[in-house]
Amino acid sequence: MDHSVQGDRHLRTDAERNRGRILVAARRLYSREGLHVPLARIAAEAQVGKATLNRRFPTRESLLTAVFAEQMERHAAAVAEALAFPDAWEGFIAYVEARCAMQAEGSDFADILTMTFPFAAALEDRRREAYEAYSLLVARAQRTGNLRADFRHEDIVLLFMANAGVVAATSHAAPDAWRRVARQFIRAFAGPGAPVPPLPEPPTRPQMFAAMQRAAPRP
Incomplete structure (x- = not known):
């Protein structure tokens, strides 16, 4: 050769x-x-x-774009798909579960839609569009009465932060545990009488024990 x-x-x-x-x-x-x-x-x-x-x-912009562009597009697509649901509450549920699934697949910035990208104008424009679409999704779901009137954006950020911790602790022992976490939060976000999806089974005791061992601080 x-x-x-x-x-x-x-x-x-x-x-x-x-x-x-x-x-x-x-x-x-x-x-x-x-x-x-x-x-x-x-x-x-x-x-x-x-x-x-x-x-x-x-440039700093080229690095930020390389780090965030694909993730931003996936988030924007998840919002667009959710908005296309005939039922806004079902769309909101689909969005929450899609975002939690992204976290389960790999690194995910919980609050990417509320971050700002002052060094990357095109990325910032896309983020603003996606956030406006997300805000519309929330408003529509609240108008149905199925999403609590007192739901705030910080609530979903807290969900994603909690889910990130669950994914980190259980990804090896119980890789589907995040699904139950997402459904529990959806139930917490639901207004009185709102239809909610069924809860998946929790991890088994051996799976939880293995996850807790993994999450425990090392001496």
């Missing part, structure tokens, strides 16, 4: 590996510390040089 071809492949592999490490590090730091984390911190977290980060992502 031509050594130059082999070298090119090796460089491409290294470049993709570095890109992946940068994105993982950026998600981790953005989740912990917010979007104003210096790029130098992200490079250090990813264990790459600042020049390497700059080659892959020459």
